Amino acid sequence: MTKPIHREESASLDRRAMRYIREAAECGLYEIRGMGAKRAVPSFDDLVFLTASASRYPLEGYREKCISRTVLGTRYAKKPVVLEIPITIAGMSFGSLSANVKEALGRAATEVGTSTTTGDGGMTPEERQSSKTLVYQCLPSRYGFNPDDLRKADAIEMVIGQGAKPGGGGMLLGQKVSPRVAKMRTLPEGIDQRSACRHPDWTGPDDLKIKLEELREITDWQVPIYVKLGATRVREDVKLAVKAGADVVVIDGMQGGTAATQQVFIENTGIPTLAALPLAMEALEDMNVVGEVQLIISGGIRTGADVAKALALGADAVSIGQGVLVALGCNHDSYFENGRDVDATQDYAKLGTAPGFCHHCHTGQCPVGITTQDSILERRLTPEVGARRLKNYLQVLNMELTTLARACGKSNVHHLEREDLVALTVEAAAMARVPLAGTSWIPGKL
Amino acid sequence: MDTVKQFDLARLRVRDLNQYLHHELPGSGIERVEILNPDGNHSIAVGLDCDVAVDILGHAGYFIAGMNKLAAVTVHGNVGWSVAENIMSGSVRVKGHASESAGASGHGGLVVIEGDASSRCGISMKGCDIVVGGSVGHFSAFMAQAGTLVVCGDAGPNLGDSLYEATIYVRGRIHSLGADAREEEMQSADLERVSGLLAASGIDCDSREFKRVASARSLYHWNAEAHQEY
Numbered sequence: 001m002t003k004p005i006h007r008e009e010s011a012s013l014d015r016r017a018m019r020y021i022r023e024a025a026e027c028g029l030y031e032i033r034g035m036g037a038k039r040a041v042p043s044f045d046d047l048v049f050l051t052a053s054a055s056r057y058p059l060e061g062y063r064e065k066c067i068s069r070t071v072l073g074t075r076y077a078k079k080p081v082v083l084e085i086p087i088t089i090a091g092m093s094f095g096s097l098s099a100n101v102k103e104a105l106g107r108a109a110t111e112v113g114t115s116t117t118t119g120d121g122g123m124t125p126e127e128r129q130s131s132k133t134l135v136y137q138c139l140p141s142r143y144g145f146n147p148d149d150l151r152k153a154d155a156i157e158m159v160i161g162q163g164a165k166p167g168g169g170g171m172l173l174g175q176k177v178s179p180r181v182a183k184m185r186t187l188p189e190g191i192d193q194r195s196a197c198r199h200p201d202w203t204g205p206d207d208l209k210i211k212l213e214e215l216r217e218i219t220d221w222q223v224p225i226y227v228k229l230g231a232t233r234v235r236e237d238v239k240l241a242v243k244a245g246a247d248v249v250v251i252d253g254m255q256g257g258t259a260a261t262q263q264v265f266i267e268n269t270g271i272p273t274l275a276a277l278p279l280a281m282e283a284l285e286d287m288n289v290v291g292e293v294q295l296i297i298s299g300g301i302r303t304g305a306d307v308a309k310a311l312a313l314g315a316d317a318v319s320i321g322q323g324v325l326v327a328l329g330c331n332h333d334s335y336f337e338n339g340r341d342v343d344a345t346q347d348y349a350k351l352g353t354a355p356g357f358c359h360h361c362h363t364g365q366c367p368v369g370i371t372t373q374d375s376i377l378e379r380r381l382t383p384e385v386g387a388r389r390l391k392n393y394l395q396v397l398n399m400e401l402t403t404l405a406r407a408c409g410k411s412n413v414h415h416l417e418r419e420d421l422v423a424l425t426v427e428a429a430a431m432a433r434v435p436l437a438g439t440s441w442i443p444g445k446l
Numbered sequence: 447m448d449t450v451k452q453f454d455l456a457r458l459r460v461r462d463l464n465q466y467l468h469h470e471l472p473g474s475g476i477e478r479v480e481i482l483n484p485d486g487n488h489s490i491a492v493g494l495d496c497d498v499a500v501d502i503l504g505h506a507g508y509f510i511a512g513m514n515k516l517a518a519v520t521v522h523g524n525v526g527w528s529v530a531e532n533i534m535s536g537s538v539r540v541k542g543h544a545s546e547s548a549g550a551s552g553h554g555g556l557v558v559i560e561g562d563a564s565s566r567c568g569i570s571m572k573g574c575d576i577v578v579g580g581s582v583g584h585f586s587a588f589m590a591q592a593g594t595l596v597v598c599g600d601a602g603p604n605l606g607d608s609l610y611e612a613t614i615y616v617r618g619r620i621h622s623l624g625a626d627a628r629e630e631e632m633q634s635a636d637l638e639r640v641s642g643l644l645a646a647s648g649i650d651c652d653s654r655e656f657k658r659v660a661s662a663r664s665l666y667h668w669n670a671e672a673h674q675e676y
């Protein structure tokens with residue numbers, strides 16, 4: 001009789017953990033990668049809408065008017081940002097993305113009436129030209145940051161942290177520090193460029209208030225100032241941002257993406273977007289500034305349903321990064337060049353991955369030409385193709401958003417409310433502060 | 447025509463002053479603006495973009511002359527944090543002492559602190575020149591990318607930590623060097639550079655008394671042995 005082979009896997013030391021330990025022992029380096037957290041966390045998927053029935057009156061499908069116009073920065077700015085849809089494009093740097101992609105983002109955003117955002121490394125002329133509404137980030141590194149571009153911006157975003165790596169600073173590995181990127185950042189070509197985790201000219205919230213005033217003075221109080229935070233101590237941080245004078249607070253949950261960050265950060269820091277949003281709302285309520293200070297939520301927003309749920313929980317708008325990349329062709333098995341689809345699976349294989357699993361933005365060898373500075377790879381995504389795909393995606397998100405709003409009886413997407421939602425799991429109910437489906441129970445609420 | 451204009455911050459807001467400097471001043475024929483009673487106000491004369499002399503007559507607060515272009519701003523007193531932050535061109539002179547982060551992230555132009563500068567002087571600088579008549583505090587020139595920091599007095603702990611391509615010259619004692627910063631021999635080009643900056647700053651020192659600090663460049667790749675195949 002053959003001996004049975006035992007295959008009882010350890011729950012704590014499973015194959016994944018063993019692979020991690022083996023790789024660490026092999027190369028002595030922690031893993032750096034792109035994209036966001038892969039672990040399962042409570043998310044907007046765990047919520048459903050209680051659309052209209054006998055007790056609520058729905059609006060007609062895609063026909064009746066449902067407004068999605070969104071105004072951001074009404075607190076102090078002379079010229080608030082006015083968008084046609086509450087779905088904005090998150091800050092992603094030129095350097096991390098190719099110039100073609102930055103242009104595509106601007107074109108698509110302009111066509112659907114939303115904003116796009118610069119990133120670490122400054123503003124490129126291409127993105128300024130192609131974007132009707134451009135948010136200019138002020139990051140700790142201050143790479144390429146200058147008063148001329150500041151004055152060209154439609155809004156300023158003071159970045160304190162991001163969801164994938166709150167408190168972690170950033171990296172752009174040498175492969176992507178091309179001559180143009182190096183020049184914009186005033187760094188030698190090809191070095192692994194470090195983006196600082198702290199701002200050079202202010203440290204605490206009191207200084208932040210004065211810093212924001214300086215930026216307002218330089219721009220004559222014309223444009224709104226957003227303050228972006230990685231979701232950690234959300235309640236306290238939002239209050240400090242409001243106190244410092246933010247017009248708009250941006251909260252980026254742990255599912256938010258990155259171009260290159262240590263895996264240990266991506267999977268182990270910050271809290272899920274679903275948990276962060278209600279905390280941010282509570283902070284705004286405590287400060288009595290709901291409606292005066294707008295809230296943008298980001299980190300793992302993919303669908304129109306996600307947008308609708310975020311708005312129902314109180315966000316004024318959402319911001320999307322990874323979803324945008326996927327719309328452009330990220331993780332697709334082919335790219336479109338010279339009028340035809342070209343198979344990219346071999347290029348994924350060269351990176352040691354496959355379509356659907358890639359998180360190799362940090363390498364600069366993006367098989368579909370998105371996160372690269374390589375002149376050959378970059379051709380795999382033209383601004384025209386990218387803009388068309390992204391415009392379609394954003395359009396679909398807004399159609400889904402408005403269709404859900406109508407079904408809840410709302411003629412304005414900003415009228416969606418918490419009581420339109422219930423949760424499918426106890427965790428989601430506790431985090432989102434909505435009842436568990438079929439009950440009136442909100443865990444943690446008396 | 448009178449080419450000097452006075453602005454009294456005891457009577458007018460900083461916002462009125464900055465709006466005047468941004469919009470009415472350029473092309474007006476005014477060559478010098480005197481600011482009376484700065485009284486520790488923040489963000490005085492920020493975002494200037496024209497060739498004008500601005501004299502701030504007294505002590506001033508944070509972010510004075512931030513993001514300056516072309517203008518020559520002089521503070522006849524002490525300043526708070528981040529004077530001349532992100533300076534692009536022109537000059538900013540502080541006749542007294544400067545608090546933290548003087549000249550932070552400056553891209554161009556000249557910053558002169560006649561007294562001492564506190565910690566993080568020249569942090570993240572990107573091409574500007576900074577001359578300090580006195581001493582600088584800890585972590586000065588942290589992550590400085592390009593440009594020159596000249597310190598006529600002493601330097602505090604961790605000077606030039608994580609330095610990129612900026613060069614630091616110190617005449618007095620260096621308390622300690624930060625990660626990847628190292629002392630190097632002064633060459634004739636260094637002597638010339640320091641002499642030129644001292645002359646431009648109106649500070650009388652002998653360039654031969656200075657030490658040079660630059661990056662050892664060992665942090666340019668986060669792991670040099672990994673052949674950049676992360």
Ligand code: SF4
Pocket residue numbers: 034035325329330331332358359360361362365366367368369370371
């Ligand atoms: S396909 Fe390109 S953009 Fe997408 S994860 Fe891979 S490298 Fe990054």
